[in-house]
Amino acid sequence: MEEIRLIEVKEEILSDNKDLADGLRKRLSRNGVFVMNLMSSPGGGKTSLILRTIRAMKDDFRIGVIEGDIDSMVDAETVVREGVSAVQLRTGGFCHLDVPMVTSALDAMDLESLDFVIIENIGNLVCPAEFDTGAHLNAMILSVPEGDDKPLKYPLMFTVCDVLLINKIDYLKYGEEFDLKAVKERALNLNPEMKIIEISCKTGEGIYEWIDWLGDKIVS
Amino acid sequence: MHELPVTESILNIALKHARAHNVERIVNISLRIGELSDLVNEWVQHYFDYLSKDTIAEGAKLDIERSPVVFRCDGCEKSFQVDIKKIKEVICPDCGGKKNTLISGREYYIKNIAVI
Numbered sequence: 001m002e003e004i005r006l007i008e009v010k011e012e013i014l015s016d017n018k019d020l021a022d023g024l025r026k027r028l029s030r031n032g033v034f035v036m037n038l039m040s041s042p043g044g045g046k047t048s049l050i051l052r053t054i055r056a057m058k059d060d061f062r063i064g065v066i067e068g069d070i071d072s073m074v075d076a077e078t079v080v081r082e083g084v085s086a087v088q089l090r091t092g093g094f095c096h097l098d099v100p101m102v103t104s105a106l107d108a109m110d111l112e113s114l115d116f117v118i119i120e121n122i123g124n125l126v127c128p129a130e131f132d133t134g135a136h137l138n139a140m141i142l143s144v145p146e147g148d149d150k151p152l153k154y155p156l157m158f159t160v161c162d163v164l165l166i167n168k169i170d171y172l173k174y175g176e177e178f179d180l181k182a183v184k185e186r187a188l189n190l191n192p193e194m195k196i197i198e199i200s201c202k203t204g205e206g207i208y209e210w211i212d213w214l215g216d217k218i219v220s
Numbered sequence: 221m222h223e224l225p226v227t228e229s230i231l232n233i234a235l236k237h238a239r240a241h242n243v244e245r246i247v248n249i250s251l252r253i254g255e256l257s258d259l260v261n262e263w264v265q266h267y268f269d270y271l272s273k274d275t276i277a278e279g280a281k282l283d284i285e286r287s288p289v290v291f292r293c294d295g296c297e298k299s300f301q302v303d304i305k306k307i308k309e310v311i312c313p314d315c316g317g318k319k320n321t322l323i324s325g326r327e328y329y330i331k332n333i334a335v336i
Contacts, residue, residue, distance in 0.1 A: 008332050
């Protein structure tokens with residue numbers, strides 16, 4: 001009988017993507033392009049936040065948007081109407097964006113003419129958390145109607161993001177049951193370094209604080 | 221939900237090491253995956269069976285060991301394990317500190333492969 005032997009592998013499964021992500025980050029930094037990866041559940045307000053951000057920042061920065069979507073072009077069309085360049089990535093069923101996908105979108109953009117690129121990741125709080133996109137900043141939205149238990153249910157997402165935007169904060173006025181204090185505690189509990197900003201893309205509340213904070217990150 | 225790309229990566233890494241050692245067949249792959257990952261073991265095996273057809277890894281069994289979620293207290297620097305799916309708050313059992321940093325529970329790691 002043939003003998004079974006063990007070969008030590010000791011390799012990270014996602015190391016390929018991680019290495020590619022580090023390489024991409026360096027390349028983008030050399031080109032003077034700052035990239036933000038935006039994640040949330042479907043309907044959390046990613047596209048609305050992107051529109052708000054573009055309107056507030058397009059005089060100061062040349063902005064491009066990568067729209068990740070499973071199978072539509074709707075978001076890219078909305079963003080282009082704001083006068084910025086956008087590339088739609090249709091993942092054809094994939095639940096997250098990874099570095100090769102982001103790279104193919106960046107290759108379709110003129111990076112020389114951009115300062116700031118926003119990646120709108122696929123809407124879900126599970127898969128995008130696992131895959132580094134090569135962005136400099138990870139941002140997530142949790143909207144009030146989703147509930148205050150989300151840090152408990154999707155802890156990984158809260159550990160990988162630099163900033164948490166609590167969106168649809170205007171809903172609290174209508175008596176939505178959402179324990180703001182508990183959400184902040186739970187998020188900081190998982191990630192003490194996390195910046196938390198309350199916003200409403202509808203009323204504009206908190207948007208200036210967000211733009212100020214983000215602007216500092218882009219220029220630093 | 222993202223078992224497919226992860227499984228593809230497992231297969232490619234295993235095949236790369238098998239080629240380097242000139243082996244006939246891979247019979248087992250030992251993995252360590254952090255508790256924070258939502259991967260479902262059965263699905264990883266299903267995808268693996270599908271992807272590994274007609275390769276030297278066809279029929280190989282995946283042994284998946286789950287590594288616990290461990291935090292380190294920013295205050296007293298003691299490390300402690302938590303069951304993140306059950307608890308509501310991460311608190312240092314030693315000093316009651318609420319500022320804690322995740323130090324393990326996210327790994328996706330191939331330990332070794334058993335080959336003939």
